[in-house]
Amino acid sequence: MNGRKRIGVLALQGAFMEHIASFQKLDAEALAIRLPREFRGLDGLVVPGGESTSISQLMRSYGLIRALRGLARHGFPVFGTCAGMILLAKSASDSTVETIGAMDIEVSRNAFGRQIDSFETFLPVPALGEVPFPGVLIRAPVIVGVGPEVEILAHLPDGTPVAARQGNLLVSAFHPELTLDLRFHAYFLNIVSAYAEERGYRLDNNQPWEASGVPPPENQAICWRGLSNEGTQQ
Secondary structure (H helix, E strand, O other), rough: OOOOOOOEEOOOOOHHHHHHHHHOOOOOOEEOOOOOHHOOOOEEEEEEEOHHHHHHHHHHHHHHHHHHHHHHEEEOOOEEEEHHHHHHHEEEEEOOOOOOEEEEEEEEEOOOOOOOHOOEEEOOOHHHHHOOOEEEEEEOOOOEEOOOEEEEEEEEEOEEEEEEEOOOEEEEOOOOHHOOOOHHHHHHHHHHHHHHHHHOOOOOOOOOOOOOOOOOOOOOOOOOOOOOOOHHHH
């Protein structure tokens, strides 16, 4: 297997193109994925932000929920952002969305209200270094309960958890793909590298996966491309 990591991005609805662009900047091969058969040959998978009800219904129609449950059960690296965090959660307290149930967290959907209540903030994320990470929260969910094996990676100033990790599963309530900061994507690639090494694959990233290995942008102003209301509702 060659050193370039191959990341699938679920491309049913939402901000999948932005994730693909972020991974490509890190010299990973990023592919739009819509069917279970396209999982073959991947090193990791991203479930992006978007409209969680629509994504869940499409995943069920295409047989993706069952396939993703199987992958996660075997330790396959999966990264869920915003709606993706809802879908990876064990349960969503205020939603009828069918979740994959892979990560032992409970989430609250649309925790901050309507689209107009979306906001941006800088988040301390010790796993990524000392420089705060630019958080873009668009009709974002929050984590309201965690199991014993879940590590919280980031909190809002009021202590609300907005990013977490459990084994090879990574989630964030915010949209790292809508910023210029590539550290969260690099952090996920390091999880992918460690998983591949455990399975005997030879990948090119030997950095420890407790840190992203990618510096933050010199200009730390939050810079993102807004999506339509349809594309960002959770």
